[in-house]
Amino acid sequence: xxxxxxxxxxxxxxxxxxxxxxxxxxxxxxxxxxxxxxxxxxxxxxxxxxxxxxxxxxxxxxxxxxxxxxxxxxxxxxxxxxxxxxxxxxxxxxxxxxxxxxxxxxxxxxxxxxxxxxxxxxxxxxxxxxxxxxxxxxxxxxxxxxxxxxxxxxxxxxxxxxxxxxxxxxxxxxxxxxxxxxxxxxxxx
Amino acid sequence: xxxxxxxxxxxxxxxxxxxxxxxxxxxxxxxxxxxxxxxxxxxxxxxxxxxxxxxxxxxxxxxxxxxxxxxxxxxxxxxxxxxxxxxxxxxxxxxxxxxxxxxxxxxxxxxxxxxxxxxxxxxxxxxxxxxxxxxxxxxxxxxxxxxxxxxxxxxxxxxxxxxxxxxxxxxxxxxxxxxxxxxxxxxxxxxxxxxxxxxxxxxxxxxxxxxxxxxxxxxxxxxxxxxxxxxxxxxxxxxxxxxxxxxxxxxxxxxxxxxxxxxxxxxxxxxxxxxxxxxxxxxxxxxxxxxxxxxxxxxxxxxxxxxxxxxxxxxxxxxxxxxxxxxxxxxxxxxxxxxxxxxxxxxxxxxxxxxxxxxxxxxxxxxxxxxxxxxxxxxxxxxxxxxxxxxxxxxxxxxxxxxxxxxxxxxxxxxxxxxxxxxxxxxxxxxxxxxxxxxxxxxxxxxxxxxxxxxxxxxxxxxxxxxxxxxxxxxxxxxxxxxxxxxxxxxxxxxxxxxxxxxxxxxxxxxxxxxxxx
Ligand code: SF4
Numbered sequence: 001x002x003x004x005x006x007x008x009x010x011x012x013x014x015x016x017x018x019x020x021x022x023x024x025x026x027x028x029x030x031x032x033x034x035x036x037x038x039x040x041x042x043x044x045x046x047x048x049x050x051x052x053x054x055x056x057x058x059x060x061x062x063x064x065x066x067x068x069x070x071x072x073x074x075x076x077x078x079x080x081x082x083x084x085x086x087x088x089x090x091x092x093x094x095x096x097x098x099x100x101x102x103x104x105x106x107x108x109x110x111x112x113x114x115x116x117x118x119x120x121x122x123x124x125x126x127x128x129x130x131x132x133x134x135x136x137x138x139x140x141x142x143x144x145x146x147x148x149x150x151x152x153x154x155x156x157x158x159x160x161x162x163x164x165x166x167x168x169x170x171x172x173x174x175x176x177x178x179x180x181x182x183x184x185x186x187x188x189x
Numbered sequence: 190x191x192x193x194x195x196x197x198x199x200x201x202x203x204x205x206x207x208x209x210x211x212x213x214x215x216x217x218x219x220x221x222x223x224x225x226x227x228x229x230x231x232x233x234x235x236x237x238x239x240x241x242x243x244x245x246x247x248x249x250x251x252x253x254x255x256x257x258x259x260x261x262x263x264x265x266x267x268x269x270x271x272x273x274x275x276x277x278x279x280x281x282x283x284x285x286x287x288x289x290x291x292x293x294x295x296x297x298x299x300x301x302x303x304x305x306x307x308x309x310x311x312x313x314x315x316x317x318x319x320x321x322x323x324x325x326x327x328x329x330x331x332x333x334x335x336x337x338x339x340x341x342x343x344x345x346x347x348x349x350x351x352x353x354x355x356x357x358x359x360x361x362x363x364x365x366x367x368x369x370x371x372x373x374x375x376x377x378x379x380x381x382x383x384x385x386x387x388x389x390x391x392x393x394x395x396x397x398x399x400x401x402x403x404x405x406x407x408x409x410x411x412x413x414x415x416x417x418x419x420x421x422x423x424x425x426x427x428x429x430x431x432x433x434x435x436x437x438x439x440x441x442x443x444x445x446x447x448x449x450x451x452x453x454x455x456x457x458x459x460x461x462x463x464x465x466x467x468x469x470x471x472x473x474x475x476x477x478x479x480x481x482x483x484x485x486x487x488x489x490x491x492x493x494x495x496x497x498x499x500x501x502x503x504x505x506x507x508x509x510x511x512x513x514x515x516x517x518x519x520x521x522x523x524x525x526x527x528x529x530x531x532x533x534x535x536x537x538x539x540x541x542x543x544x545x546x547x548x549x550x551x552x553x554x555x556x557x558x559x560x561x562x563x564x565x566x567x568x569x570x571x572x573x574x575x576x577x578x579x580x581x582x583x584x585x586x587x588x589x590x591x592x593x594x595x596x597x598x599x600x601x602x603x604x605x606x607x608x609x610x611x612x613x614x615x616x617x618x619x620x621x622x623x624x625x626x627x628x629x630x631x632x633x634x635x636x637x638x639x640x641x642x643x644x645x646x647x648x649x650x651x652x653x654x655x656x657x658x659x660x661x662x663x664x665x666x667x668x669x670x671x672x673x674x675x676x677x678x679x680x681x682x683x684x685x686x687x688x689x690x691x692x693x694x695x696x697x698x699x700x701x702x703x704x705x706x707x
Contacts, residue, residue, distance in 0.1 A: 010528065032359065035356040037355065043528035043530070045526055045529075046525075057358075059500050060352060065514065087515045100526035101564070102524040121517055
């Protein structure tokens with residue numbers, strides 16, 4: 001069984017990314033379960049999706065210490081997920097800082113050492129710079145799919161499967177943009 | 190059979206549709222909202238609607254059931270409190286066409302004001318309740334619930350929790366059953382609950398409970414998975430999945446029908462295992478029942494009572510297994526990321542002014558509850574849907590005129606319609622002089638932007654009468670009514686000061702569309 005967590009800030013599109021991954025895993029004959037966050041947290045709070053695929057999946061939640069891949073769309077959010085990493089797992093983090101409310105109002109500081117902390121303490125850490133790719137894709141909204149592109153390099157699925165899943169799940173108007181974003185993401189890792 | 194990955198809530202809509210459901214009504218509430226959204230989007234032959242509140246939604250569904258249709262009502266756990274009055278008596282009348290009520294509990298209070306465990310309501314209302322453990326079961330159990338409803342003449346509760354509602358998994362797709370309307374005849378002994386009729390119906394439902402208890406053992410909804418008999422675990426809902434994962438060698442009694450519980454099956458299971466455990470989220474509902482049957486069982490001594498369970502929490506409780514961390518703890522301070530109002534949210538203008546004026550604010554349920562958090566920090570109270578206005582009047586009754594001169598109630602359009610109107614009537618009737626601010630953002634926003642009676646559209650997307658809030662408020666007897674765009678903050682501040690100073694009831698409607706509304 002493979003265990004993947006997408007994490008980020010409400011509004012960054014982690015649910016769509018996880019849907020694409022589920023679609024691809026189903027297509028490849030795996031059982032799949034997923035758990036996602038709706039409601040209040042979607043107003044800019046911390047959000048995550050747990051996706052599990054394999055022969056027989058029971059729990060929709062990944063236990064702490066059980067994630068094979070954690071894909072994080074924001075630096076600070078990655079720090080909240082470290083307990084979920086399995087030894088030998090891969091942690092892919094977008095080098096972007098989105099200030100949470102306590103930082104915005106000056107009550108706390110955004111910690112500056114977290115990128116170094118992750119690199120130093122977890123060998124599977126990959127920090128990616130998505131700014132260029134997003135510029136090329138023509139929209140910041142495609143960050144979720146860029147990150148999915150990064151993940152796809154580590155999973156054994158055919159590229160056509162990813163692309164047809166994206167086509168099936170993304171609004172028609174944005175398909176081209178997202179396919180581009182996906183391939184740009186693949187180039188980042 | 191084709192399979193499709195679905196959200197638990199989508200699976201429930203599918204199940205009701207397959208069962209031939211004709212009418213569906215609900216009020217939005219996380220984690221239940223997507224059920225009716227899916228119904229209106231994908232299953233157009235079901236007449237689906239948002240009602241002004243859960244009580245009305247249940248009454249509409251019950252009316253449809255008495256009229257002979259299979260019908261569905263959906264709501265979150267606290268919504269079932271609102272609908273409790275019809276629930277407890279429709280339990281007596283029973284049904285004609287099947288009536289299924291989806292109740293979505295929220296262990297962990299991800300998007301709720303409490304963590305109440307509504308399994309107690311099934312017992313208190315003497316209603317059967319099924320409790321699925323996956324999206325696939327959510328569909329099957331919903332379908333079956335219609336059968337149970339008609340077979341036993343009972344409304345049936347389907348209880349889901351956030352991790353069922355908002356988890357996805359493969360679901361078998363079936364065809365829609367063609368269920369014609371049942372004949373509807375006058376039957377006052379069954380459907381008119383005069384005391385004399387109610388007493389007889391009470392006897393009937395107690396008799397049905399005995400049959401249901403038997404059904405609970407034989408229907409397959411509850412099942413024993415025998416493995417090693419050293420340890421036996423009774424579990425339900427999503428907790429079953431966690432148990433299966435962290436205790437793969439133990440015997441399990443999986444509870445899919447959580448009321449009435451399968452007494453004989455529990456006896457069979459309990460008498461054959463050496464150590465008996467119950468793993469359930471929230472209250473010791475099953476545990477106490479098992480104890481009452483006379484068995485020694487371990488449950489809430491080990492399994493947390495508060496919050497939702499996770500696989501590692503169950504692993505620690507039952508197996509004493511600690512999580513192995515791959516990364517050492519970070520020793521610095523990580524700022525939290527609480528949710529907040531969107532940038533440009535119309536409510537933000539109002540809260541900035543209220544913060545400046547430093548008034549006492551009785552709040553209500555919606556996005557604007559976030560006005561309690563920094564940077565606004567304006568709210569003094571918030572409890573349940575519609576409470577702001579009644580509490581506001583209570584403040585004035587307790588602390589007198591001076592309090593009313595520095596206090597406002599804030600409530601959203603949808604929440605006002607849900608259960609704020611009666612509070613306003615009370616304020617006028619009982620001579621309150623306070624100020625109510627109806628923050629009209631033209632949508633039910635927090636739950637994901639649903640239509641409501643003041644938006645001019647139905648759930649099915651048809652144009653309809655748009656409730657005139659101003660007229661409504663005037664009809665309650667409020668003479669001072671101001672409608673204002675909150676973006677004009679200077680005017681807003683002036684208006685708030687004027688209305689709060691006035692020694693008679695007043696309403697300020699701050700009208701500006703939610704920026705996320707399409
Ligand atoms: S969804 Fe609308 S009402 Fe809610 S916080 Fe955002 S802008 Fe405000």
